[in-house]
Amino acid sequence: MKQLKAALLIFVGLFVLSGCETLGIGGASSATATEEGGGYGNGSGVSTTGIEGGEVYTGDPLLNPASLLSKRVIHFAFDSSEVADEHLPVIAAHAAYLAENPSKNVILEAYADERGSREYNVALSEQRGNTVADLMRLQNVSPSQIQVIGYGEEKPVSFGHDELSWEQNRRVEIIYSGE
Amino acid sequence: MKGQYRLPLLLSLAFHAVLAVLLLANIEFEKKKIVPRPVPDVVQATVIDESKVLAELQKLKQQEIDKKQGEKAKQARLKKAQRKEEKRLADLKQKRVQEQKRAKEQATKNRAKEKAAALKLEKLKREKQAEKKKLDKLKKEKQLANQKRQKAEAEKRRKAEVARKKKAEKKKIEAEKRRKAEIAKKEKAEAEKAKALAEKKRQEKLAKEKAEKERKARELALKQQMEAERKAQQAVASFRDVIRQKIQRSWLKPSTSTVGLSCKIRVKLIAGGSVMDARVVKSSGDQLFDRSVEVAVLKASPLPIPNDPGLFSYFRTLDLIFIPKE
Amino acid sequence: MLRRLFLLLIFLPTSVFSAALEIEITEGIEGAAPIAIVPFGWQGMAAEAPLDIGAVVAADLSRSGRFKALPERDMLTKPTDATKIRFRNWQALGQDNLLIGQVRETGAGRFVIQFQLFDVYKGEQLTGYSMPSSAKALRQTAHRISDIVYEQLTGQKGAFSTRIAYVTVVRNKNSQPQYRLQVADADGFNPQTITTSSEPIMSPAWSPNGEKIAYVSFEGRHSAIYVQTISSGKRERVSSAPGINGAPAWSPDGSKLSMTLSVGGSPDIYILDLITGSLRQLTKGYAIETESSWSRDGKMIAYTSDRGGRPQIYQIPVQGGKAKRLTYEGSYNARPVFSPDGKSLAMIHRQGSAYQIAVLELDSGILQVLTNGKLDESPSFAPNGSMILYAAKKGERGLLAAVSADGRVHQNLVMKGGEVRDPAWSPFK
DSSP, X not given: XXXXXXXXXXXXXXXXXXXXXXXXXXXXXXXXXXXXXXXXXXXXXXXXXXXXXXXOOOSOGGGOTTSGGGOOEXXXXXXXXXXXXXXXXXXXXXXHHHHHOTTOOEEEEEEOOSSSOHHHHHHHHXXXXXXXXXXXXXXXXXXXXXXXXXEETSSOSOOOSSHHHHHHHSEEEEEETTO | OHHHHHHHHHHHHHHHHHHHHHHHHTOOOTTOOOOOOSOTHHHHHHHHHHHHHXXXXXXXXXXXXXXXXXXXXXXXXXXXXXXXXXXXXXXXXXXXXXXXXHHHHHHHXXXXXXXXXXXXXXXXXXXXXXXXXXXXXXXXXXXXXXXXXXXXXXHHHHHHHHHHHHHHHHHHHHHHHHXXXXXXXXXXXXXXXXXXXXXXXXXXXXXXXXXXXXXXXXXXXXXHHHHHHHHHHHHHHHHHHHHHHHHHHHXXXXXXXXXXXXXXXXXXXXXXXXEEEEEEEEOOSOHHHHHHHHHHHHHHOSOOOOSOHHHHHHHSEEEEEEOOOO | OHHHHHHHHHHGGGTTTSSSEXXXXXXXXXXXXXXXXXXXXXXSSSSSOSSOXXXXXXXXXXXXTSEEEOOGGGOSOOOSSXXXXXXXXXXXXXXXXXXXXXXXXXXXXXXXXXXXXEETTXXXXXXXXXXXXXXXXXXXXXXXXXXXXXXXXXXXXXXXTSEEEXXXXXXXXXXXXXXXXXXXXXXXXXXXXXXXXSSOEEEEEEOTTSSEEEEXXXXXXXXXXXXXXXXXXXXXXEEOOSSOXXXXXXXXXXXXXXXXXXXXXXXXXXXXXXXXXXXEEOOOSSSXXXXXXXXXXXXXXXXXXXXXXXXXXXXXXXXXXXXXXXXXSSSOEEEXXXXXXXXXXXXXXXXXXXXXXXXXXXXTOOEEEOOOOSBOEEEEEOTTSSEEEEEEEETTEEEEEEXXXXXXXXXXXXXXXXXXXXXXXXXXX
């Protein structure tokens, strides 16, 4: 995990220094993503596929499938609003992007699994959203750029009544306004 | 002959000895009265005494001359005494002669006197004999009369005695009779008393026996009853359980809380166990509870009861107490 | 020995010689009382009555769990007139009670419904009424009959003519899901949608007079609390603070609404005065504090808090003060709701991996789990306290279920349409 944090910091630093629309960086990031892909891509519901070889991405970095910015979902443990270390790079990437683009706003849609009471789950999910928002604000994102909505157990992405589904439903979705 | 003189001799000696002592002790004998004795032996004794006294006097004289020549007063006195004594002896000699004379006269007198006395005695003797004869005769007569009188008196006494005895006898008999009657009466009373007592005792005993018998009978009956009850109770208990089970199966408890509720319902059964009447006698205060109880009883009808008519009597009326535990 | 016998005899009479043998009954059976509900007779123009009143009543009573209606096919006779009843027959069928009735058409769309309830064993009438009804109100009239019968036989006011509110979700493959706030009869019939949204609708709460429903709507991607008048459909947004606006709960007098707001940073209980519009924060701190419920006397509020790390039930005076923890059993207790008599709290209780409905008896502290589902939630008491309506999940669908307050009787409310959730039972009218 410490290695990951170190990698994240290095990555964020590079990202900030080079700017988001730099082509060279895009290649670098994709390389990093590819490198890391096997490590934490599993089970997150988000896979990092699409970049083969050293091709250069020229579009919106938010849409760059090789970018961490393409990862929009943070998952949580049961009855917890702690962000696991593995998700910190994703949050950092978005934070960096937002800090760099003050005109951009995000809505953090927070969710819980179906277990337990609805309103408690609303509160719990909001805490998850707030955790992510706090992390972003710590990285110089303006509070006005972030809106959190706790939906609780509404809008599940998986309808099963099992741990696999619940894991997917315990989440914060990062949604850029206008998307 | 020797025996004839022994006593006077001794008397004479004793007389002279006394004279000597009297002379020596200078004791006056004049006043002493000498009882004269009619016995003649006394004269002889006096003779002997004189010589002896003289001898004694001589002797004394001698002794006095030999031994006490010096004492003139004494000798004089002795001489005076001797003269006196000599005079006295002379007097005495004279006296004795007189006495002898008097004794002789007396002896003569005595002999005459004795002769007259003997005559007089003879006469007296004869008189006495006559008197005696007379007396004997009188005595005899008196004796006869006495005998006669005594006989009559004896007879009289005897007769009186007989009469008395007869009377006494009669009295005694009567007394005896009375006594016997008394005894008989007493005995009779006692016997009656005893009889009454015995009767009483007998009655008491009978009563006691009767009571005991009755008690035993009662006890037996009681025991039998107890035994019957026990058996009945056993049967009753088992049927009671069966009834309880059936009713519990049919009692749908109200869904509302029944805590603290209880209801008593009196159930009347007919043979076969059918419920004829079920009436709440002690309400729980909760209408629904009471109704659930009534329905339970009616629903459980007929209740399982024994076929034995004797046992059925126990089940004719039942008090069912519904008291849910919780 | 003899003396002992006598002593014994002295004491025996009470049991032996007394006229009545005493038997103590300490146990009975629990369950549904058998009742025969004969199809109501019909006198009218049409071939048959517009509504099978008897069937509605039978369904109501059966659903309560307190009664078991005799199936029509098992009836030997179907009297509609008291003079035709032979109680022995019904006794033979093991029925405790018998309900007969008739529906007479008295004019165009006008009816008179007459019914009589009998005690089969005593052979006597317990109650009977004659009620006029419009064609539209026939079903409601049937529920009223159920209420009368229920109250006569259980001693409790019936809640069959009350209503329930709930949320349905219909998901279509090619379009957004449809969230609907609906109100229906207590038996689930006559559902009427009062609000529709493409965003979630949550936590409907009946006003104490039964005229309004407060609820949470996420329309516009933002939660807000609305109070809507059922009859007119008019609604008012009473809270739309930043963050959470959730879990509305009416004070017993209907003048206030407690709710959960996170405007202060973390979710806390607030009390909104509906008359003055003033808002007061009741709980404070960093923990989650939500799902408030008013005690019957309006003096206390029970709620969920995870201040101890895990969600548990606490209680706090409405005027503010020290919170008191009420649940200690289990690692998850949430969504408390006071029973109508105020003596207990229903809640969600986790047992193992299952989330079930439990009732905490406040005096004794005894917690009784009533349901046996895996994902049971949103308990709501019937206004007579006899049942708890809750949401359960079966397969991928959510449905409504009911359990008697003692946990004895379980019922699923079968409803048409999609997933059903968040039920709320109305008060008495």
